[in-house]
Structures are given as structure tokens and as C-alpha cells.
Amino acid sequence: MKAVKLQTTTLSGTDGPHLLILGGVHGDEFESMAAIRRLRDRVDPDALQGRLTLIPVVNEAAYRRGQRTSEDGLDLARTCPGNPTGSITERIACAVSQKIEEANYLIDLHSGGIAMHCYPLAGYMLHPDTAVLEAQRRMARVFNLPIVWGTSSHLDGRTLSVARDARIPAIYTEWMGGGQCDPQGVTRYMEGCLNVMAELGMIDRPRPVSRIEYFVEDAREHSGHLQLNYPAPFSGFFEPAVRLKDRVKPGDLLGVVTDPLGDRREEVRSVQSGIVLCLRVYNRILEGESAAAVLEG
Numbered sequence: 138m139k140a141v142k143l144q145t146t147t148l149s150g151t152d153g154p155h156l157l158i159l160g161g162v163h164g165d166e167f168e169s170m171a172a173i174r175r176l177r178d179r180v181d182p183d184a185l186q187g188r189l190t191l192i193p194v195v196n197e198a199a200y201r202r203g204q205r206t207s208e209d210g211l212d213l214a215r216t217c218p219g220n221p222t223g224s225i226t227e228r229i230a231c232a233v234s235q236k237i238e239e240a241n242y243l244i245d246l247h248s249g250g251i252a253m254h255c256y257p258l259a260g261y262m263l264h265p266d267t268a269v270l271e272a273q274r275r276m277a278r279v280f281n282l283p284i285v286w287g288t289s290s291h292l293d294g295r296t297l298s299v300a301r302d303a304r305i306p307a308i309y310t311e312w313m314g315g316g317q318c319d320p321q322g323v324t325r326y327m328e329g330c331l332n333v334m335a336e337l338g339m340i341d342r343p344r345p346v347s348r349i350e351y352f353v354e355d356a357r358e359h360s361g362h363l364q365l366n367y368p369a370p371f372s373g374f375f376e377p378a379v380r381l382k383d384r385v386k387p388g389d390l391l392g393v394v395t396d397p398l399g400d401r402r403e404e405v406r407s408v409q410s411g412i413v414l415c416l417r418v419y420n421r422i423l424e425g426e427s428a429a430a431v432l433e434g
């Protein structure tokens with residue numbers, strides 16, 4: 138069994154913290170990959186305090202297929218800390234988990250992938266250690282996306298779970314998706330990473346003017362588990378009835394799933410009050426796949 142070697146760039150400056158930035162944990166999330174390459178060209182090692190480790194495409198096996206997951210079908214963000222002698226995703230999970238444990242801070246950049254759009258957010262786990270939690274709040278705030286979202290610390294299998302267990306402050310981000318690589322997302326991701334580096338004392342950079350619109354902390358058990366939300370009642374064609382960031386309340390129509398002739402038609406209605414955080418944009422949907430997610434509040 139061949140161990141996985143992640144394609145990694147390391148920029149080393151003087152003494153300081155070690156920040157790890159991950160992209161492409163899912164193989165169809167492109168802003169992260171482009172942003173990390175731009176960040177590498179932007180950061181001057183001579184002006185860097187600390188060490189920056191960059192992995193633009195963590196899940197190369199999935200990226201080569203142009204899919205969220207590799208051929209074993211496992212979600213890398215549910216497979217950490219993995220298994221060195223397991224399937225390809227389990228071995229990638231093992232390799233990336235080792236990288237996380239070597240770092241002092243983690244940023245994991247995501248997007249909605251081919252199937253979904255997500256309103257831009259920076260998220261973190263509500264860590265029981267207040268020093269870790271406070272560092273995560275600072276990182277998420279200065280990353281400066283519209284939503285800052287703290288969620289349950291009980292979710293496992295993620296890069297953030299590995300960081301949680303090692304008490305390494307960690308955030309993840311989302312930016313749109315739909316199989317695009319939004320240039321604005323690339324810029325905002327690169328700037329967000331630079332803002333976090335400045336917050337950690339790694340570079341000099343003025344604090345940004347805040348663009349945060351919502352700050353939500355939700356400690357409920359499954360908060361932050363986006364894939365559980367609004368599963369399709371059967372495999373069919375999903376037509377959304379809302380747009381991203383629309384405000385909804387219980388009973389509001391989120392969309393409709395139909396069969397090929399439109400004879401069978403089932404509505405997906407909100408059971409929450411809040412804003413539409415994620416919305417399916419790839420209309421073909423399989424039974425149980427998420428049609429949308431609502432950020433409560």
C-alpha cells in the first residue's frame with residue numbers, strides 16, 4: 138500500500154507560528170485551489186514571521202475525477218483521521234491529519250462544489266477550551282466573509298475535528314460553488330488568509346473594514362452538518378423556489394422535486410426561520426441529497 142504524498146509548498150520566515158492552509162479537500166471546489174496558489178505568489182518569505190504550509194489540492198484523487206470524492210466514494214471531510222493502510226480517501230485523510238497535527242493554526246477553504254451554492258461564511262467549532270475558541274473567533278472574524286458561524290464541537294471525521302482534538306485553532310470557509318471558480322471568491326479567499334496571517338502576527342497588514350453581516354453561534358448537536366438538511370424525498374429534478382440569502386420561515390417553499398413528466402411532484406418546505414445559506418444548483422438530485430440549508434436566526 139503506497140502512502141499518500143500531498144503536494145505541499147512551505148514558506149519559512151523568522152520565528153513565529155506555523156499556519157496550515159488547505160484547499161481542495163473536496164475535488165470540485167475550485168476557489169480554494171486558485172486562492173492558495175495566488176497566496177503563495179503574494180507572500181514574501183523575507184517579510185514572514187513563522188511558517189506557512191500550503192496544500193492547494195488535498196484530495197487529488199477526487200480532483201482528477203472532477204468530483205467531490207475519489208473512486209472509493211468516501212467523503213474526505215468525514216474520514217479523518219483516516220487509516221494509513223486503508224482506501225485512497227482513508228490514506229489521504231491520514232496524510233492531511235498528520236499535517237494538521239504539525240501546525241499551530243489551520244484554515245480549510247471549501248465551496249459548495251458542483252451541486253451547491255453556499256453564501257460565503259467562515260465557521261469554527263465551539264471548542265470547550267476558551268483560549269482555542271477565542272482564537273478561532275478572531276480568525277473567523279478577520280477572514281471577513283458575510284457570515285461568521287460557530288457550531289457544535291461534536292462533529293467527527295473532519296479536518297476541524299483533528300484540529301479540535303489537538304487543540305489547534307481552526308476555521309473553515311465556504312464561497313458559492315456550482316462548479317465555478319468565482320474570481321471574486323479567489324480574491325476574497327486570498328485576502329482572508331492574509332488577514333488571518335496578520336492577526337496571528339505573521340505579516341504586517343492593516344485590519345480590514347468588517348464585511349460581516351451575521352454572527353451566529355449554535356451549540357446544538359448537529360449544527361454545522363449541512364448535508365443533513367432538507368433531503369430530497371425521491372430522486373428527480375429539483376427546482377428551487379428561493380434564492381441564496383432569502384429570508385424564510387416555517388412552511389415557506391424552498392423548492393419542488395419532480396419526476397421526468399412532472400406527474401409526481403413533492404414540495405420541500407422550510408421548517409426553520411432564517412436565511413437560505415446553501416441551495417442546490419445542480420438540478421438532478423438523488424433521494425436523500427440535500428436541497429438546501431437554512432441558517433437560523
Ligand SMILES: [Zn+2]
Binds near residue numbers: 248
Ligand atoms: Zn467542501
